[in-house]
Every structure is written in C-alpha cells, then in structure tokens.
Amino acid sequence: LLRSMLPRTFASATGRNVLRSASQVRASSTTQYVPGGPIIKGTVNDPIEFPPPSRTHGSYHWVFERLLAASLIPMTAAAFVTSESSYPVLDGLLGLSLVMHSHIGFDSMIVDYVHKRKFPILGPVMTWTLRTAMVGVLVGVYQFNTNDIGLTELIAKVWTA
Amino acid sequence: MMSARIGLGSVTRRVAFAPVIGRNQIALRTLILKRGVQIQSLPPSASEEILNAQRLKRPSSPHFTIYQPQLTWLSSIANRATGGALSALLYGFSLAYLVAPDTFTSVNIVEFVAGLPDYLKYTGKLILAAPFTFHFWNGLRHLSWDMGKLLSLKGAYRAGYAVLGATAISTVALVLM
Numbered sequence: 001l002l003r004s005m006l007p008r009t010f011a012s013a014t015g016r017n018v019l020r021s022a023s024q025v026r027a028s029s030t031t032q033y034v035p036g037g038p039i040i041k042g043t044v045n046d047p048i049e050f051p052p053p054s055r056t057h058g059s060y061h062w063v064f065e066r067l068l069a070a071s072l073i074p075m076t077a078a079a080f081v082t083s084e085s086s087y088p089v090l091d092g093l094l095g096l097s098l099v100m101h102s103h104i105g106f107d108s109m110i111v112d113y114v115h116k117r118k119f120p121i122l123g124p125v126m127t128w129t130l131r132t133a134m135v136g137v138l139v140g141v142y143q144f145n146t147n148d149i150g151l152t153e154l155i156a157k158v159w160t161a
Numbered sequence: 162m163m164s165a166r167i168g169l170g171s172v173t174r175r176v177a178f179a180p181v182i183g184r185n186q187i188a189l190r191t192l193i194l195k196r197g198v199q200i201q202s203l204p205p206s207a208s209e210e211i212l213n214a215q216r217l218k219r220p221s222s223p224h225f226t227i228y229q230p231q232l233t234w235l236s237s238i239a240n241r242a243t244g245g246a247l248s249a250l251l252y253g254f255s256l257a258y259l260v261a262p263d264t265f266t267s268v269n270i271v272e273f274v275a276g277l278p279d280y281l282k283y284t285g286k287l288i289l290a291a292p293f294t295f296h297f298w299n300g301l302r303h304l305s306w307d308m309g310k311l312l313s314l315k316g317a318y319r320a321g322y323a324v325l326g327a328t329a330i331s332t333v334a335l336v337l338m
Contacts, residue, residue: 066307069300076297099255102248109245133252140255148258149267157267159286159338161275 065104072097079152091150095141098151103134232321240299243292250289283336290335291328298324298331 032038051057075094082090107130116123145151228234258265274282302320305311311320 066304070304073301098251102244102251105241105244105248109241133256136259137252137255140257140259143262144255144258147262154267154270157271158274159335161271161282 068097068101072101091145091152095145095151099137106130232318236299236321240296243296246292286336290332294331295328298327
C-alpha cells in the first residue's frame with residue numbers, strides 16, 4: 001500500500017510497472033497512469049515535482065548556512081573592537097562571509113517569491129542576475145579592501161564623521 | 162390502481178410515426194433561432210484550455226492582508242526585510258565602487274557625511290543601526306531555534322520580546338557612539 005502511494009509524488013518512478021488501459025495508450029505516450037488517475041503534464045493539475053534528493057542542496061546547504069551565520073558573530077564582534085587596518089585578513093574574511101550570507105539570503109527570497117515553477121522566465125532571470133551581482137560585489141569588495149581602507153574601517157570612520 | 166400508462170413511450174411513438182409533414186414542422190421550428198443564442202462548436206480537447214483560462218482569472222481570498230499581526234511572523238518578515246535592505250546597501254556600495262572607484266572613495270564618503278547637518282547624521286545612524294541590530298539579535302534567536310532551543314510558543318515569544326528590547330538598547334547605544 002505504501003509503495004502504491006509513493007508513485008504519485010515521484011511521477012517518473014513507476015509508470016512502467018502499471019498496466020495501461022487501451023485508451024491511455026491510444027491517447028499519448030506522455031499521459032502516464034498511476035493509481036488515482038492519469039498524470040497529464042502541463043496542466044494546473046500536475047502533481048508537484050520534487051527536486052531529486054541531494055545533500056549538497058539539502059542538509060549540507062542548511063548546515064553551511066547556519067555555520068556561516070554563526071561565524072559572522074565573532075567576526076563582527078572582532079571587527080568592532082579592533083582597528084581594521086591592522087587585521088586585513090579579518091576584514092577580507094568578514095567581507096567574503098557577508099557577501100555569501102547575503103547571497104544565500106537573497107537566493108532564498110528568490111526561491112520563495114519568484115520560483116521558476118510559477119515564473120518560468122522571471123525566476124531564472126533573477127537567479128542569474130543575483131549570481132552576476134555576487135561576482136561584481138566580490139570584485140568590488142576586494143578592490144575596496146585592497147585599494148582603499150576596507151569595509152569595517154569605512155563604517156567606523158563614517159559613523160564618527 | 163394505475164390504469165394510465167406513464168412515461169414518454171407513447172409520446173415518442175406518436176412523434177416517430179407521425180406523418181412526414183408534422184415531423185418537418187417540428188424540425189423547422191428547432192432550426193429557426195428562437196432566442197438568438199450563438200453556439201460555437203469546439204472539440205473536447207479545448208475544455209482544458211478554457212478551464213485553465215478561467216482558473217487564471219479566479220480571485221484568491223485575502224490571506225496575508227487579514228492575518229492577525231503576531232510577533233512570530235512579524236519578526237520573521239522583519240528579519241528578512243532588514244537583511245535584504247542591509248545586503249542591498251552592501252551590494253549597491255560595492256557595485257558602485259566597482260563602477261566608479263574615484264567617486265566612491267572612502268575620503269569622499271567621509272567628507273560628504275561630515276558635511277551633513279547633525280540631525281541628518283543622527284537620522285542616518287538610526288536608519289542604519291536599527292535594522293542591523295534587529296537582524297543581529299533576531300539572527301541569534303533564529304540560530305537558537307536551529308539548535309532546537311526556544312521552539313515552544315512561550316519560548317519564541319519571550320525571545321522575541323528580548324530581541325525587541327535588545328534592539329532598542331543597542332540601537333540607542335550605536336547612535337550615541
């Protein structure tokens with residue numbers, strides 16, 4: 001019974017094993033019959049297709065995101081108390097971690113609000129815009145930290161200006 | 162006792178075996194459009210398109226416009242909004258520096274800010290400090306949930322109020338710095 005309920009979610013899994021009625025075979029090769037009715041792709045009645053299980057996009061991503069956020073706490077505190085020109089490596093690490101943290105945050109906003117399932121053009125466009133922006137921001141942060149005083153020093157100076 | 166025959170059997174038999182002239186009159190009357198209804202002939206496969214088109218036009222009931230404001234979801238969306246705003250600032254400045262490094266040097270920026278009137282400086286500090294501190298403290302609250310702590314309603318609310326208090330205190334501290 002359990003195996004018969006699973007195929008409904010993973011559409012491609014069990015089409016082969018089920019007897020097809022004559023009408024389904026005649027209709028088209030894309031309609032697939034599973035217990036519960038035919039799955040006609042491309043309509044609003046499509047069952048949701050789950051992404052293939054992958055640790056890289058699943059649990060490892062989650063753990064990485066939390067570890068990154070946790071690492072930002074001591075780095076921010078350290079940036080607060082030290083003078084950044086003496087610790088450029090810390091400044092660079094902080095800049096990199098901030099950009100990664102922002103990227104993950106923006107990406108989850110895109111996935112939540114403009115998922116490509118509902119926005120087949122806008123979703124991927126936003127994703128690639130974000131990736132391009134991240135590359136630009138990384139280069140900009142590197143340039144600023146190298147050729148100028150660095151992010152934390154800038155914030156400190158602007159704050160007390 | 163039912164002596165009368167019920168059903169349409171006799172009527173249909175009468176119509177079927179009616180004289181030819183009578184039958185044509187019935188046929189002619191159905192041909193003449195009495196009400197002017199236009200009927201468009203469609204294949205059965207068009208029903209899916211019509212259904213989908215109708216579904217696109219259907220309104221959705223109000224959901225997040227009527228949901229009672231609660232600390233849980235308000236703090237969640239505020240965390241996302243503040244994070245997004247701060248990140249947009251970071252991205253904007255970095256891209257601006259990449260595109261025009263001579264305009265956005267630290268010297269220019271510090272000079273520009275130093276030239277602003279005091280009230281603008283305090284307002285600017287407030288606008289920058291409040292989202293940052295809120296995102297920071299709420300981030301701590303979020304990380305504690307990720308570790309499995311404070312996941313009850315009471316715990317989440319207490320931590321939420323603590324976050325609001327800490328935000329207020331640290332914002333004031335930062336603005337006065």
